[in-house]
Amino acid sequence: MGKSxxxxxxxxxxxxxxxxIKSNTRKKGTMRYSTCKNKRNTPQRLEINKFCPQCNKHGLFKEIK
Structure with a gap:
């Protein structure tokens, strides 16, 4: 059996x-990334600057449930 x-x-x-989205968009919809985090080290919600192909620029990505 594997480890948890x-x-x-x-x-x-x-x-x-x-x-x-109403202004300066190339596609419809929302852009999402999935990643993992250690909930012991970072209990608050994560916010990272990543590239959004819909905006065609780097922007703030926030953690959702």
């Missing part, structure tokens, strides 16, 4: 530019 992952969980990051 312990305190690492899979999270979803969503672009905050979803509100600005």
């Amino acid at each position: 992952k312990g305190s690492r969980i899979v999270i979803t990051l969503e672009c905050t530019c979803a509100d600005d």
Whole structure:
């Protein structure tokens, strides 16, 4: 049997530019990334600057449930 992952969980990051979709967009929908984090080391919600192909620029991605 394999080991359990312990305190690492899979999270979803969503672009905050979803509100600005009406202007300067190439596609419809929201851009999301999935990653994992250690919930013991970072109990608060994660915020990372990543590239959004819909906005065609780097933007803030926030953790969603």
